[in-house]
Amino acid sequence: xxxxxxxxxxxxxxxxxxxxxxxxxxxxxxxxxxxxxxxxxxxxxxxxxxxxxxxxxxxxxxxxxxxxxxxxxxxxxxxxxxxxxxxxxxxxxxxxxxxxxxxxxxxxxx
Amino acid sequence: xxxxxxxxxxxxxxxxxxxxxxxxxxxxxxxxxxxxxxxxxxxxxxxxxxxxxxxxxxxxxxxxxxxxxxxxxxxxxxxxxxxxxxxxxxxxxxxxxxxxxxxxxxxxxxxxxx
Numbered sequence: 134x135x136x137x138x139x140x141x142x143x144x145x146x147x148x149x150x151x152x153x154x155x156x157x158x159x160x161x162x163x164x165x166x167x168x169x170x171x172x173x174x175x176x177x178x179x180x181x182x183x184x185x186x187x188x189x190x191x192x193x194x195x196x197x198x199x200x201x202x203x204x205x206x207x208x209x210x211x212x213x214x215x216x217x218x219x220x221x222x223x224x225x226x227x228x229x230x231x232x233x234x235x236x237x238x239x240x241x242x243x
Numbered sequence: 244x245x246x247x248x249x250x251x252x253x254x255x256x257x258x259x260x261x262x263x264x265x266x267x268x269x270x271x272x273x274x275x276x277x278x279x280x281x282x283x284x285x286x287x288x289x290x291x292x293x294x295x296x297x298x299x300x301x302x303x304x305x306x307x308x309x310x311x312x313x314x315x316x317x318x319x320x321x322x323x324x325x326x327x328x329x330x331x332x333x334x335x336x337x338x339x340x341x342x343x344x345x346x347x348x349x350x351x352x353x354x355x356x357x
Contacts, residue, residue: 137285164343165343167345167346169348174350174353175350175351176247176249176334176336176348176349176350176351177286177334177348178348179345179346179347179348182343182345184343222285222286224285226343229274229276229291229298229299230276230288230291230299230302231276231278231286231288231336231346232288233284233285233286233287234285235283235284235285236285
């Protein structure tokens with residue numbers, strides 16, 4: 134049973150524009166969420182996180198928004214750069230285990 | 244310390260053979276986790292250790308899978324009598340073990356069972 138869902142398998146964005154990656158979850162007990170970026174043949178790299186006591190967290194070009202009532206979070210990348218092209222995973226922490234979505238493959242074109 | 248390391252990076256084995264993978268976590272981290280990732284899926288949690296204690300192992304995929312962390316430092320994941328369905332990327336991660344901390348992943352071991 135997939136408790137974290139990323140419904141867009143892929144996204145293509147032009148360099149300099151905003152990339153918005155979406156994630157939905159079903160378990161209302163989740164209270165900490167993370168985004169990871171993964172290049173081929175590498176492990177996931179931690180990007181940014183957000184606790185359920187906040188609705189926004191920003192780190193440079195990356196901002197994560199959390200809407201608890203809708204059980205939805207999103208990752209905004211502004212401006213997008215070609216080096217951002219990778220697979221992005223949303224994850225929810227259930228105390229020790231991370232529950233991952235299936236990922237969204239982002240392609241940033243020049 | 245440059246991060247979580249895993250060895251080997253790739254393993255090809257024949258069905259029925261046993262395989263063992265090693266993970267060296269970030270040295271200050273108390274928790275160590277194992278995940279499995281198959282094509283088109285996100286990583287799937289298998290088990291984790293707090294120091295040398297294995298605190299959750301019910302999500303190991305079958306009794307052919309076992310993990311150890313004998314001295315609270317490196318860990319090994321063993322798969323006995325491998326099957327073709329075991330072909331996947333096996334990822335190790337580590338963290339400090341505080342509430343809401345980030346897990347840092349290694350590069351993974353890609354297992355192919357022929």
